[in-house]
Amino acid sequence: MEKIKQRPIILVGAIAIIAVLVIVAIQLVAVAPSSGSPYARYESIPQERLSDGAFVLGDPEAPITVIEFADFACPHCQNYSTDIHQLIDEYVATGKARLEYRMFISGADPTYGPYTARLAQCAAELRDGAFWPAHDVLFEIGRAQGRFNQQTARTLADRLDLNYSELLNCAEDASQHQVDQRLGLQYNVQSTPTIMVRTGGSTPEFVTVGPQTYNRGPVPYALLGTIIESAQ
The missing domain is CATH 1.20.5 (Single alpha-helices involved in coiled-coils or other helix-helix interfaces)
Structure with a gap:
């Protein structure tokens, strides 16, 4: 029984x-790595840093620059990164637009928001062309796990073939996110992701359509595409 x-x-x-x-x-x-090298998407796209250190992707002669203020630890930014990938493939890689990424800490994760920003900067300082692959890997980790942890740096180093110890050492002092944060506050950025656009050498502006100004949250991809096409 x-x-x-x-x-x-x-x-x-x-x-x-x-x-x-x-x-x-x-x-x-x-959390498994996506197939292919993280560097592959960016091999044929020009990359540079502006005089203030900002990371920019795309042809310098492109008529319009899309500026994204985002936080790797922000869930909305993690979701919007799929639209940004489409933007890169459809408009940046084809020379129609540039993409300028500004690391704006939203407070979604006061510890790992700044930390992942420092890791992304340091990836670029340890290996030429590594910022944008780091951008992709960090958002991929964020979407998969929901939050970052102490293993994030190890994962990033492994995926991008970076020296782990050098990455950690660099991340102790990296400060580009502070520069980007000050710029965002100057432009009255209040949340992430926030999109601004700049044509030629003009001052960045929020996207405005009729009575609506997109100064909080993402700009719908279709609308962003229309704006880029109209700038050609």
Whole structure:
């Protein structure tokens, strides 16, 4: 009789173990690296840093620059990064627009928001052309895990073939995000992601369509595409 009574308990235990294994498997798949080199998307796209250190992607002769103020630890920025990838492929890689990325700490994660910004800067300082791949990897980690942790630097170093110790040392003092933060506050950026546009050498402006000004949150991709096309 005792054996009969134990069977439901054993069955429940087995189900619980299977459930745990399924969850672990899903998590492993979620954080698995995407196929191909993180550098591949950017091999043929010009990259530079402005005089204040900002990271810019695209042809210097492009008629319009899209400026994104974003935080790697911001969930909305993580989701919007898929639109930014499309923007890069459709408009930046084709020479129609440039993309300027400003690291604006939103407060979504007071510890890892600044830390991941420093890691991205240091990736570029340790290897030419590594900022934008670092940008992609960090957003990929954020989308998959929901938040960053102490393993983030190790993962980034492994994915980008960077020296882990040098990355950590550099991240102690990197400060580009502070420059970007001050600029964002100067332009009255209040949330992330925030998009501004600049044509030629003009002052950056928020996107305005009729009575609506997109000064908080992302600009819909279709609208951004229309603005870029109209600048050609």
